[in-house]
Amino acid sequence: MNHAPHRLSPPNPSATEPEVLVIGGGTAALCAAISARRAGASVCLLEQAPKGLRGGNTRHSRNLRFMHPGTTPLASGPYPVAEFRADLDRATGGTMDSTLTPLLIQHSADVPDWLEDAGVRFQPTASGVLPASRKTAFLLGGGKSMLNALYATAEGIGVEIQYAAEVRDLMIREGRLEQVLVAQGEQVRAWRPRAAIACCGGAQANRDWLRAQWGEAAAGFINRGTPFAEGQVLGSMLRQGAQPVGDPHSAYLVAVDARSPADDGGIVTRVRCMPAGIVVDRNGRRSHDEGGDTASTRYAVWGQRLAGYPGQIGYLILDARGMREAPPSLYPPISADGITTLAAALAIDPVALRTTIARYNAAVRPADQADDPAGWHTLGLDPPKSRQALPLTEPPFAAYPMRPGITFTYHGVRVDAQTRVRLGDGLAVENLFAAGMIMAPNIIGRGYVSGLAMTIGIVFGRLAGEEAARRVQG
């Protein structure tokens, strides 16, 4: 990637349209637009959202993963190439693209410097207010603050930005992008840029799209992020022969409070304290070991499980002691003095819930070591609770209703090493590039490691911007 100081030539004055059209308004789009403009191209960025909602799921993000062989003020220790690679291998089962993955890891190293140069600020670990992280850097002020800085930088160097501009369709002919159909208010206009970069994410907000993949279960999902993720551009590319990548039937799901808004609830709606209680379905039955997952990915494990529950709803049941252990939550728990009244509040059969809790309490065995609540476990219970199995006996009792919260789908388009969109025959569309979640499944077609989505958006957004500028100037 180009690290030379940025020398701007004025945008091509004779052009009636920008040389490079960037579709989207999140991390990937801004990095692409800034890079293309710094490389000398005239650039217009089209964001479907109105200005007040600009920035897609980037608004909700807080950290990004980066390789650093030595110490840095932004992380608590080194994170070398081999370990980054091993983490991706483990998360994806080794399915990552063999060309793009080394590019991602290598170029992740200078992501913090590049962003700081573009006005973004990070929180140093010494500030003491962060979750301890050796592998990721945390944004000061989160994703919105980062977006505000990147928009200001983009505007400052002459990127034209248009809001409430929805790209409806692309026209690809004989390996070339010919036309981009854009709706703004009542008007629909055909643009003919010399190159375009699709940075407009997936289709996780599109209920019809989800229903086509998940059937009726999709009605029970909550979209954690932007409602402007309808998949128009992804769908258009796939219909015209772009190579799909990932699995259309799979999504990164986390357990969220069932009372969350249908879209845009963000990070605060997660339910995080399953080991403090038991989880039942709407029939009052347990199906999983609540003490089995301690990794930071446990919310994702539960999101996936909830997707298979009847009606895609589950209830975390706690007693007074469990409530004392639970971290603060956005919504108050539904609480009651007894199990029967709690069951009534949840519309669960009281006999079923009482029976499940009585069986669980009878199976609870203390830890081998005194003063080790984590060592409490069940004996003879199916499924077991392998850790932290304290009895549910202290009133009042409480419940959090939970649903699968969709973060993104593992469904995108294949790209080559220059981030050009590849067609089914393996050839690339010469002037159509893609960056961010729309191509992330090239690397992460399943599984996840925290902070990776942002890094993919930044690294491939920058690369796409440089390649698109090179293309229009070549």
Ligand SMILES: Cc1cc2nc3c(=O)[nH]c(=O)nc-3n(C[C@H](O)[C@H](O)[C@H](O)COP(=O)(O)OP(=O)(O)OC[C@H]3O[C@@H](n4cnc5c(N)ncnc54)[C@H](O)[C@@H]3O)c2cc1C
């Ligand atoms: C609650 C939550 C928390 C997250 N936290 C993190 C985190 O801490 N770290 C991390 O790495 N990842 C995180 N992620 C994932 C991460 O936010 C996204 O993967 C990342 O923002 C992807 O960047 P992007 O630019 O590809 O997409 P987005 O940031 O989603 O941007 C897509 C843009 O495209 C626009 N758009 C969509 N369709 C069109 C169209 N047809 N025409 C024009 N514009 C269009 C949208 O309005 C939006 O501006 C989180 C996601 C969520 C939902």
